Amino acid sequence: MTVLLTLIVVVMCSQEDFSTYTARMSAVSAWGGEPELLMLSHAIRYPIWVYMVNDGEFKSIAQYGDEYRYNEQTKQLNDPIRVLFHGAGHYEGLHGTLPGHGKTVVPHLRQLINMLS
Numbered sequence: 001m002t003v004l005l006t007l008i009v010v011v012m013c014s015q016e017d018f019s020t021y022t023a024r025m026s027a028v029s030a031w032g033g034e035p036e037l038l039m040l041s042h043a044i045r046y047p048i049w050v051y052m053v054n055d056g057e058f059k060s061i062a063q064y065g066d067e068y069r070y071n072e073q074t075k076q077l078n079d080p081i082r083v084l085f086h087g088a089g090h091y092e093g094l095h096g097t098l099p100g101h102g103k104t105v106v107p108h109l110r111q112l113i114n115m116l117s
Contacts, residue, residue, distance in 0.1 A: 049081070
């Protein structure tokens with residue numbers, strides 16, 4: 001499925017008219033959510049994993065761009081960008097080590113910022 005078609009399907013599932021959605025999201029004050037994380041993973045060709053805290057533990061709630069997990073150039077797995085969802089549309093980049101998951105979290109956030117600059 002193409003990236004644009006994926007975005008259209010995701011937005012349609014939100015029960016909001018596509019033109020209304022794009023007009024709302026073009027406002028500087030608009031906050032991104034699931035469709036934007038999905039599209040960002042395709043734009044940067046990098047996996048993004050989303051977590052929430054449930055009963056004091058991190059729980060994986062979404063994974064975007066898993067098709068970019070394996071890096072053909074380096075022949076290694078890309079460590080995903082990991083973000084924490086607080087609810088009500090608020091996300092934060094996770095830093096350090098994610099308890100119970102072992103990997104260092106978001107060293108790639110700097111890489112993402114550099115790619116977007």
